[in-house]
Amino acid sequence: MRKPYTLFVPGPVEIPPRAIKELSKPLLYHREEKFSRLLSETINYLRLLFFTRGKVFILTASGTGAMEACVQNLVSRYDRTLVISYGVFGERWKELLWRYGAYVDEVAYPYGKSPPLAEIERKIRTNDEIKFIFTTLTETSTGMVANIKGIGEIAKREGKILVVDAICGLGADEFYMDKWNVDVVCGASQKALASPPGISFLAINEKAWEAVEKAKSPRFYFDLRNYERFLTNYQTPYTPAILTLYAFHYSLKRVLSQGVKKLWREHKERASLFRAQLGDVEYLPDSPSNALTVIKMPEGKESTKIIKEIKERYKILLSDGQKTLKGKIIRVGHMGNLKKAQLLKVAAILKRYL
Amino acid sequence: MRKPYTLFVPGPVEIPPRAIKELSKPLLYHREEKFSRLLSETINYLRLLFFTRGKVFILTASGTGAMEACVQNLVSRYDRTLVISYGVFGERWKELLWRYGAYVDEVAYPYGKSPPLAEIERKIRTNDEIKFIFTTLTETSTGMVANIKGIGEIAKREGKILVVDAICGLGADEFYMDKWNVDVVCGASQKALASPPGISFLAINEKAWEAVEKAKSPRFYFDLRNYERFLTNYQTPYTPAILTLYAFHYSLKRVLSQGVKKLWREHKERASLFRAQLGDVEYLPDSPSNALTVIKMPEGKESTKIIKEIKERYKILLSDGQKTLKGKIIRVGHMGNLKKAQLLKVAAILKRYL
Numbered sequence: 170m171r172k173p174y175t176l177f178v179p180g181p182v183e184i185p186p187r188a189i190k191e192l193s194k195p196l197l198y199h200r201e202e203k204f205s206r207l208l209s210e211t212i213n214y215l216r217l218l219f220f221t222r223g224k225v226f227i228l229t230a231s232g233t234g235a236m237e238a239c240v241q242n243l244v245s246r247y248d249r250t251l252v253i254s255y256g257v258f259g260e261r262w263k264e265l266l267w268r269y270g271a272y273v274d275e276v277a278y279p280y281g282k283s284p285p286l287a288e289i290e291r292k293i294r295t296n297d298e299i300k301f302i303f304t305t306l307t308e309t310s311t312g313m314v315a316n317i318k319g320i321g322e323i324a325k326r327e328g329k330i331l332v333v334d335a336i337c338g339l340g341a342d343e344f345y346m347d348k349w350n351v352d353v354v355c356g357a358s359q360k361a362l363a364s365p366p367g368i369s370f371l372a373i374n375e376k377a378w379e380a381v382e383k384a385k386s387p388r389f390y391f392d393l394r395n396y397e398r399f400l401t402n403y404q405t406p407y408t409p410a411i412l413t414l415y416a417f418h419y420s421l422k423r424v425l426s427q428g429v430k431k432l433w434r435e436h437k438e439r440a441s442l443f444r445a446q447l448g449d450v451e452y453l454p455d456s457p458s459n460a461l462t463v464i465k466m467p468e469g470k471e472s473t474k475i476i477k478e479i480k481e482r483y484k485i486l487l488s489d490g491q492k493t494l495k496g497k498i499i500r501v502g503h504m505g506n507l508k509k510a511q512l513l514k515v516a517a518i519l520k521r522y523l
Numbered sequence: 524m525r526k527p528y529t530l531f532v533p534g535p536v537e538i539p540p541r542a543i544k545e546l547s548k549p550l551l552y553h554r555e556e557k558f559s560r561l562l563s564e565t566i567n568y569l570r571l572l573f574f575t576r577g578k579v580f581i582l583t584a585s586g587t588g589a590m591e592a593c594v595q596n597l598v599s600r601y602d603r604t605l606v607i608s609y610g611v612f613g614e615r616w617k618e619l620l621w622r623y624g625a626y627v628d629e630v631a632y633p634y635g636k637s638p639p640l641a642e643i644e645r646k647i648r649t650n651d652e653i654k655f656i657f658t659t660l661t662e663t664s665t666g667m668v669a670n671i672k673g674i675g676e677i678a679k680r681e682g683k684i685l686v687v688d689a690i691c692g693l694g695a696d697e698f699y700m701d702k703w704n705v706d707v708v709c710g711a712s713q714k715a716l717a718s719p720p721g722i723s724f725l726a727i728n729e730k731a732w733e734a735v736e737k738a739k740s741p742r743f744y745f746d747l748r749n750y751e752r753f754l755t756n757y758q759t760p761y762t763p764a765i766l767t768l769y770a771f772h773y774s775l776k777r778v779l780s781q782g783v784k785k786l787w788r789e790h791k792e793r794a795s796l797f798r799a800q801l802g803d804v805e806y807l808p809d810s811p812s813n814a815l816t817v818i819k820m821p822e823g824k825e826s827t828k829i830i831k832e833i834k835e836r837y838k839i840l841l842s843d844g845q846k847t848l849k850g851k852i853i854r855v856g857h858m859g860n861l862k863k864a865q866l867l868k869v870a871a872i873l874k875r876y877l
Contacts, residue, residue, distance in 0.1 A: 171549075172549040173549065173551065173555075173557055174552075174555075176550060176552060178552055180762065181550055181552070181553070181762060181765065182550075183550065184550060189546070189547045190547075192543070192546040192547065192719075192766065193543045193544075193546065193547070195525075195526040195527065196530060196535055196536075196537065196538060196719070197527065198528075198530060198532055198535070198840055199535070201527075201528075201840070203527055229583070229584055229585050229588070229720070229721055230583055230584050230588065230744065231583050231744070231761035231762045231763065231764075232761070232762065233743070233744050233760075233761040234583070234584065234744045234761070236744075237743045237744045240743075264743070265743050268741045268742065268743050269741045270741065357762070359762060365546075365550070365764070365765065365766040365767070366583070366762045366763065366764055366765055366766075367583055367721045367763075367764030367765075367766075367767055386741065387622045387623045387624065387740065387741065388622065389587070389591045389594075389618070389619050389622050390584065390585070390587050390588045390590075390591045406587075407585040407586070407587040407588070408534070408535060408585045408586065408711070408713060408720045409585065409720065409721075410585075410719070410720055410721030410764060410767065411535065411719065411720055411721075412546065412719040412720075412721070412767070413719070413721055413764065413766070413767060486552055486555070
């Protein structure tokens, strides 16, 4: 297959050739020691990536699977929850919680806008039955990064369990699980970690683990209590995506050898470089992520058409808006195996269309 | 990584080098036409593999994920179900159904023994509230293949929905979904289809789809109604395991170009050859599968020790028994990229230890 386009979407991303090579290693049996070593190393890398001492679990599933795992393992029917949402993926928390019969209160902000902490605090204080807060580190649909540190301080002060979807931003935007008082966090392989899609993961601290033991929602494939039992031998309860895990292990090792903070810096530099080159355009988010740039279309321009033209003419794939934002924004991912020169080229091309 | 051993376990299996090569193809974006074509072809191949005109769904999950998808999408709390079980994976259906609050009646037979159809029929007739029957085509824990055709006739006659876990046997043991009156069936990538683990799939007919629309169990990541909506454009609702899907697509294409029946014949030949070479040993199942051979240990021999020795001495990996069968049986898989000469060698080696 000829390469049809280079991916500048906010995930999945271009994978380094060295990580791809990992996929052709001999298949290990998942009940053998060699596999256990691989799994145990990967879990330790993830602990460093999240900056946590909590438990870490690796799932054979997309990121949404990890989000559902959070809900199933924490929440029971009729539980009171708060969702702080500012886009499509915040809304996914709400939808998930509804499916499991939770009551959902909400601080919902317009796409691209960050809610003030005071408003979040007021909402929590006026509804003291809330047990869990669900929110998003980096909203892939708008390119906004949230003030998780601020939300974590409130959650801690008010004694709530804070659950963060870090699927998009992890590795690109600053994130400290323990220091920022985040109790549960989930991520996926195909974003800033530049691995093939198919694996997601989550971390959970002692305080939230108590809720896992008590939660009454039906769960099996994502039942963390079962994963916990198998982890005593560094195994997974079911056949994992073994080859994908090789590439993921490799990518994490590469990142961790230089430190997570270097990865954050790299993404920050990419974002600055790209935006400087792009010049005078209007951005959607008030607090932009380093993982992606989201550009508002000028009056009379339609993003869907522009994206199609750029794909056909330059073999560069950008992302359209989702749902109500379709045609109105262009989303450009800065994650994965991309060179600065490529980013500058994309900015230069885009400029001509805006 | 040096190859630590060749896999003769009943999945995951050795993958053909050509399928591994597929994993290094450029990553397609899952919202693009080229990916849709890949997905649509894969679904059509699966339809041929299952011998069905039903709907087919591909999941990024292990086989157990597909089993849970069957339960979530069909069964509501307090539903009456029947599990026909003869091993660890039959018991998994029971466990899953309990988690979702279903009532489970059971025809449970000792490991390796096939229940007579008359007993299954009697059980169904004496409990006419049963709506769903759950069973297993090939029980990986015992090497037994079930009489699904016979069970299907009863299910049809009695107006029940029949759900079959074909994760292990599919492609190795005969199976006709529509002709045998199976309403729902699930499978996985890493068995007779010789693909990397990480993908599972299921097929469902019109009659069972009515139950999907009515079922009240909480579900999101595996919600088939959502997959159905996205399939109108041949997309998946969440980022799929794109690279793994390339290898899976390749393997299915290869199988289908020669016909499923040829694959069954190949596995039957492998099983006969292996068992002929093995000579006079005692087998666990009364109705052995073509996917694997399960040997009972003679008096005074312990399988765990023998498996360890064969692994260390010959770099050949065999499977021990699970749960109560640990130490008492050896399970040898015949699936995947294995040559006849290799199978004969394994049989010759095993003979010396028995």
